[in-house]
Amino acid sequence: MLSFLDKLVAWVLTGFLAILTIFFNMYLLLINQRNYRKSAKHRLNPADFIITAISLASISLQVLTYLWQTLDVIDTVCRISLAGAILLVLIFSVKFIIFWSTAFLTFYYGTKLVVEPVHCYTRIQEAIVKHVHTALAVIVVSGFANCVPLLSVLTYYNGTTSGLSDCGSIMPTDMTGLAYVFYYVIISDIVPGIIMVKCSISISYHLAKHLLDMKASSNGAHGPKLGTQMRVIKMTLSLVVVFVIFVIVDIFTQMTVVLMRQNTLALTILFASIYTTVSSLVLVYGKKSYWKELIASYNLFLDEYPCLSSMKVEEVKTEPHEHSHGH
Numbered sequence: 001m002l003s004f005l006d007k008l009v010a011w012v013l014t015g016f017l018a019i020l021t022i023f024f025n026m027y028l029l030l031i032n033q034r035n036y037r038k039s040a041k042h043r044l045n046p047a048d049f050i051i052t053a054i055s056l057a058s059i060s061l062q063v064l065t066y067l068w069q070t071l072d073v074i075d076t077v078c079r080i081s082l083a084g085a086i087l088l089v090l091i092f093s094v095k096f097i098i099f100w101s102t103a104f105l106t107f108y109y110g111t112k113l114v115v116e117p118v119h120c121y122t123r124i125q126e127a128i129v130k131h132v133h134t135a136l137a138v139i140v141v142s143g144f145a146n147c148v149p150l151l152s153v154l155t156y157y158n159g160t161t162s163g164l165s166d167c168g169s170i171m172p173t174d175m176t177g178l179a180y181v182f183y184y185v186i187i188s189d190i191v192p193g194i195i196m197v198k199c200s201i202s203i204s205y206h207l208a209k210h211l212l213d214m215k216a217s218s219n220g221a222h223g224p225k226l227g228t229q230m231r232v233i234k235m236t237l238s239l240v241v242v243f244v245i246f247v248i249v250d251i252f253t254q255m256t257v258v259l260m261r262q263n264t265l266a267l268t269i270l271f272a273s274i275y276t277t278v279s280s281l282v283l284v285y286g287k288k289s290y291w292k293e294l295i296a297s298y299n300l301f302l303d304e305y306p307c308l309s310s311m312k313v314e315e316v317k318t319e320p321h322e323h324s325h326g327h
Contacts, residue, residue: 011069018062024280025055046132097143103192110199200240235286
């Protein structure tokens with residue numbers, strides 16, 4: 001069980017993580033907006049479009065999680081429990097959108113990096129990748145459509161736990177409610193996880209094969225160079241690792257809420273906050289031009305304050321074979 005102090009710590013941590021997440025995601029949004037304005041057709045490439053959607057959803061999630069944690073700490077007697085329940089449903093909806101959009105991003109990179117012989121599956125892949133905007137619209141609508149029924153599962157007030165209960169927590173009272181929570185976990189955590197792991201395996205296999213081919217062709221004279229493509233691969237695999245770790249923790253904490261009837265919902269919300277922070281950092285790092293610009297801006301800021309010069313970060317050097325965009 002979480003004490004009032006535990007909830008207070010989770011609240012403060014969520015606030016700190018929200019600042020970091022909003023910073024990284026605003027940075028991604030501003031860079032993508034600049035790319036959009038610079039492009040001749042005023043269009044973003046599909047990867048940037050998906051990243052923009054993830055950034056907007058991540059900022060929304062952080063605002064919602066902070067509001068929920070605030071309500072959880074302040075409203076101990078559950079006066080406005082319906083507001084807590086609605087916030088919770090919105091959090092689960094946005095979390096669903098982030099997970100599926102991230103799975104879509106790895107799927108997109110998987111189709112771009114891995115060349116497979118043409119068959120029925122690759123034709124479906126191509127069709128989905130060609131309609132990125134439609135696919136993302138479907139993800140957003142599905143997010144809300146799958147989560148709004150959770151309102152019927154949420155218990156707004158449970159006076160038996162002496163004021164320690166989470167006001168709008170997920171406490172299914174019958175088998176239908178329990179089945180729905182299990183359905184939600186499978187559709188929002190496990191299915192996108194399977195897609196991401198599948199894509200990461202095919203990317204890793206492609207990478208190993210590519211490196212072996214390059215090593216054989218150069219007779220081991222010098223190490224193979226993949227440049228920006230390698231960075232995109234690292235970013236994609238890092239996103240998958242972060243996602244898998246989070247899903248394991250998320251499922252465990254949700255089970256403690258649903259099956260063990262504990263008030264650990266604040267932890268579920270905190271972990272969602274940690275996930276958005278880490279994944280947004282991975283997305284910034286994954287594009288060399290973005291990361292390089294961020295480091296340069298950070299160092300420029302420190303130049304204003306000589307006493308902080310020891311905190312400077314060494315700038316990334318661009319190698320001749322690398323170009324700024326990995327697509």
